[in-house]
Amino acid sequence: MAMTCREIWREVSNYIDDTISPEIREEMERHLAQCRHCTAIVDGVHNVIVLVADGRTFALPAGFSSRLQERLRREL
Amino acid sequence: MTAVASVQSGVLLDGDSPTDRGDRPNNSHPNDKNRSTVTSKTTDPTPQEMALVRRILAGEKELYYDLIAPYERAVYVSALAIVRNPADAEDCAQDAFLKAFRHLEAFRGESRFGSWLVRIVLNEAKMKLRKLRPGLYESLDETAGEDSDYIPRDLGDWRAIPSESLELKEVRAVLVQAVEDLPEIYREVFVLRDVQGMNVADTAQLLDVSEAVVKTRLLRARLRMRDMVAPVLKNSSALSRQFFKKGKNPWQ
Numbered sequence: 001m002a003m004t005c006r007e008i009w010r011e012v013s014n015y016i017d018d019t020i021s022p023e024i025r026e027e028m029e030r031h032l033a034q035c036r037h038c039t040a041i042v043d044g045v046h047n048v049i050v051l052v053a054d055g056r057t058f059a060l061p062a063g064f065s066s067r068l069q070e071r072l073r074r075e076l
Numbered sequence: 077m078t079a080v081a082s083v084q085s086g087v088l089l090d091g092d093s094p095t096d097r098g099d100r101p102n103n104s105h106p107n108d109k110n111r112s113t114v115t116s117k118t119t120d121p122t123p124q125e126m127a128l129v130r131r132i133l134a135g136e137k138e139l140y141y142d143l144i145a146p147y148e149r150a151v152y153v154s155a156l157a158i159v160r161n162p163a164d165a166e167d168c169a170q171d172a173f174l175k176a177f178r179h180l181e182a183f184r185g186e187s188r189f190g191s192w193l194v195r196i197v198l199n200e201a202k203m204k205l206r207k208l209r210p211g212l213y214e215s216l217d218e219t220a221g222e223d224s225d226y227i228p229r230d231l232g233d234w235r236a237i238p239s240e241s242l243e244l245k246e247v248r249a250v251l252v253q254a255v256e257d258l259p260e261i262y263r264e265v266f267v268l269r270d271v272q273g274m275n276v277a278d279t280a281q282l283l284d285v286s287e288a289v290v291k292t293r294l295l296r297a298r299l300r301m302r303d304m305v306a307p308v309l310k311n312s313s314a315l316s317r318q319f320f321k322k323g324k325n326p327w328q
């Protein structure tokens with residue numbers, strides 16, 4: 001039986017992480033080929049994951065390393 | 077930008093005609109190339125790390141920074157996930173590195189060195205948060221605050237954000253703020269897994285929850301992140317000015 005939108009949403013993570021069976025993936029692909037809303041969700045989540053993993057998004061504050069080394073020198 | 081071009085740039089398009097889509101993410105976690113040093117090795121600690129540990133314990137404490145340097149960002153970001161303030165996160169990270177040094181003899185090489193450090197900093201950060209904001213501290217109970225069933229918003233199309241857009245402070249700020257706005261139980265899973273690239277098993281072990289709980293929280297965190305970020309970034313005037321000067325914005 002074809003997957004519903006709600007069933008697709010529950011599998012978005014597993015789909016992106018590739019932790020679903022080939023059969024479920026095939027079902028999802030069939031649904032996504034026809035459903036603009038679910039397509040937007042899958043690709044939006046994927047965009048988010050790619051962007052937050054970029055080291056520039058959560059970069060160390062300027063001077064972090066030198067302040068850490070200074071404290072280590074003082075307290076070790 | 078075509079779908080193929082967007083995949084090459086690392087960010088997928090949201091608004092293509094579904095029938096045009098032939099290149100969905102279908103091989104692995106999209107961030108495999110962006111793994112942090114916490115999980116970049118298949119077996120931890122490395123022989124080099126264990127050798128450094130032995131030398132430091134034997135008295136060469138000046139080598140300690142060499143041992144921890146690869147994990148600076150992972151430790152800082154883990155602290156930030158809990159305390160949500162850069163200055164407090166930096167304090168926590170420094171405290172955690174000092175604590176790790178004082179307990180280095182307890183590290184027996186049975187876990188990844190990066191995971192060991194992250195566990196220490198998570199504890200430090202949670203203790204600090206209790207002191208700083210006792211009234212605001214969220215329950216660590218596994219089920220507290222869980223959505224029963226999160227329904228993603230119908231936001232229409234969110235076209236690709238060029239990866240170069242991360243050069244803009246505004247874009248980074250939107251992403252950082254959205255992570256901060258996640259409830260703690262989702263935020264810590266999201267940061268460990270998607271910001272730092274830890275695998276599900278390590279994330280579960282660090283947070284003392286089951287892998288099933290990690291997966292459930294991760295799904296809800298990711299959907300919430302998409303719902304928070306997409307409406308802001310798709311209407312970003314700064315993005316439009318910076319990257320789409322010529323012609324129509326791709327999401328119009």
